[in-house]
Amino acid sequence: xxxxxxxxxxxxxxxxQSMTLQCxxxxxxxxxYWYRQDPGMGLRLIYYSASEGTxxxxxxxxxxxxxxxxxxxxxxxxxxxxxxxxxVYFCASTVRGGEPQHFGDGTRLSxx
Amino acid sequence: GESVGLHLPTLxxxxxxxxxxxxxxSNSASDYFIWYKQESGKGPQFIIDIRxxxxxxQGQRVTVLLNKTVKHLSLQIAATQPGDSxxxxxxxxxxxxxxxxxxxxxxxxxxxxxxxx
Numbered sequence: 001x002x003x004x005x006x007x008x009x010x011x012x013x014x015x016x017q018s019m020t021l022q023c024x025x026x027x028x029x030x031x032x033y034w035y036r037q038d039p040g041m042g043l044r045l046i047y048y049s050a051s052e053g054t055x056x057x058x059x060x061x062x063x064x065x066x067x068x069x070x071x072x073x074x075x076x077x078x079x080x081x082x083x084x085x086x087x088v089y090f091c092a093s094t095v096r097g098g099e100p101q102h103f104g105d106g107t108r109l110s111x112x
Numbered sequence: 113g114e115s116v117g118l119h120l121p122t123l124x125x126x127x128x129x130x131x132x133x134x135x136x137x138s139n140s141a142s143d144y145f146i147w148y149k150q151e152s153g154k155g156p157q158f159i160i161d162i163r164x165x166x167x168x169x170q171g172q173r174v175t176v177l178l179n180k181t182v183k184h185l186s187l188q189i190a191a192t193q194p195g196d197s198x199x200x201x202x203x204x205x206x207x208x209x210x211x212x213x214x215x216x217x218x219x220x221x222x223x224x225x226x227x228x229x
Contacts, residue, residue, distance in 0.1 A: 042219030097215030103155035
């Protein structure tokens with residue numbers, strides 16, 4: 001039982017490059033989330049998908065886009081990477097809001 | 113204790129002691145609270161949660177206390193072990209009218225717990 005799987009685990013980009021972070025969950029959860037975590041800080045919500053077919057902005061959505069591909073998969077795209085987007089990105093899922101979210105082990109992204 | 117907006121606090125205890133990690137929240141509309149443990153290089157791991165209609169909840173070696181009057185949350189870990197060393201985060205979920213909750217968590221900045229053998 002893998003839970004929440006994120007790929008890749010590490011990535012280095014140059015400013016202006018684009019990339020997509022992938023997330024998949026095998027728990028049949030309805031809601032999925034993308035967070036970023038910067039050094040010495042808690043997680044901040046970028047985007048979320050309360051259910052398949054819906055997405056909405058979180059606290060820090062600028063510079064990102066998301067796609068809820070199906071119930072299992074929720075991807076995060078950086079169209080033109082900036083050094084300020086250097087961070088650790090976590091994907092999470094839950095059966096519904098107000099229930100514990102389960103997290104992947106993150107993607108460590110550096111933008112030079 | 114930790115609070116959204118403060119520097120990352122630390123707590124150092126001896127193995128076998130009880131640990132108390134504190135968290136202040138700011139939004140009186142928050143209706144669900146959750147504690148996570150994060151080890152180096154890993155994602156946050158769920159520990160325990162509590163809803164706003166409760167003031168105490170117990171798990172295995174952990175207890176969460178909620179004081180809505182002063183907007184304070186605490187995590188108590190009994191008989192702390194070296195394996196409990198990690199960063200601990202509290203998070204709050206703001207309820208919405210009609211009971212809809214989208215699970216939009218707001219995290220505190222974390223407390224570093226170090227357990228010495």
